[in-house]
Amino acid sequence: MSFRKYLVLAGVSLFSAVGDSLLARGMKETGSISLHDLSSIFLVVLHPGIALGIFFLFAFFACYLTALSWADLTYVLPATSLSYVLLTLVARFWLHEHVSLSRWLGVLLISLGVGFVTQGPALTHKARTAESHSSAEQVATEARQ
Amino acid sequence: MSQIYAWCAVLLIVLTSTAGDVLLSRAMKQVGHVGQLWRSRGLFVVIGRTLGNPSFLLGVAAMATAFYSLLFGLSWGDMSLVVPASASLTFVASAVAAKLFLHERVDRRRWLAAVLVAVGVVLLAG
Numbered sequence: 001m002s003f004r005k006y007l008v009l010a011g012v013s014l015f016s017a018v019g020d021s022l023l024a025r026g027m028k029e030t031g032s033i034s035l036h037d038l039s040s041i042f043l044v045v046l047h048p049g050i051a052l053g054i055f056f057l058f059a060f061f062a063c064y065l066t067a068l069s070w071a072d073l074t075y076v077l078p079a080t081s082l083s084y085v086l087l088t089l090v091a092r093f094w095l096h097e098h099v100s101l102s103r104w105l106g107v108l109l110i111s112l113g114v115g116f117v118t119q120g121p122a123l124t125h126k127a128r129t130a131e132s133h134s135s136a137e138q139v140a141t142e143a144r145q
Numbered sequence: 146m147s148q149i150y151a152w153c154a155v156l157l158i159v160l161t162s163t164a165g166d167v168l169l170s171r172a173m174k175q176v177g178h179v180g181q182l183w184r185s186r187g188l189f190v191v192i193g194r195t196l197g198n199p200s201f202l203l204g205v206a207a208m209a210t211a212f213y214s215l216l217f218g219l220s221w222g223d224m225s226l227v228v229p230a231s232a233s234l235t236f237v238a239s240a241v242a243a244k245l246f247l248h249e250r251v252d253r254r255r256w257l258a259a260v261l262v263a264v265g266v267v268l269l270a271g
Binding site: 113 | 167173176177179180236240244250251252255257258260267268
């Protein structure tokens, strides 16, 4: 795994955590959307926090797709679950929320899972197209190093 | 009774988001290594190939269905049940689906990672 690939994986975790929190905060500020006035669903994107949240979720999706182009799904999903850990750390040290012992245990288990999966190779199967075939081998070699 | 509805929503979310993840993963393997393709052919080729890939479009449709199932699930059931249950079961379900449909070699390390993350997500919601 090259440094650039770790950056992409970090981007997946970071952008989804930031995007989700911006959306959650923005939706709480705008209040609940009623089913009788669906136009508010479209107007809600004008809220700066929500617009920024959507921008970050697009960035998340781009990084996620990039990671999937050179790594297994069973590698990318656990590796990027660090976003849950990030959200907890933000809640504790930035928003000064109380984080219970069981939540810290959850953080520990997720971190362990991420540690386990990133110890192994990123790609384990042969890709189908010729072009990605050569890159798949390259990734496998990189992972072994 | 509302518990049954909530679990039905969880099941629907897990199935659709797992399908979405598998389809997106397959699509991106067909598109090829994004970084290399970008350098050799340019960003527009990457975007064009991705958006033109049938698996990608199906995957996005599945993800959108999962998103709306989540919205419905939240109106039927308790948020503290629906969100962590669906998120954590999706990790395990996608490991099974990746083995079955993407032929990934899910060794003991990866099963362990999927289960640890799944349990961790449940604990985080507590």
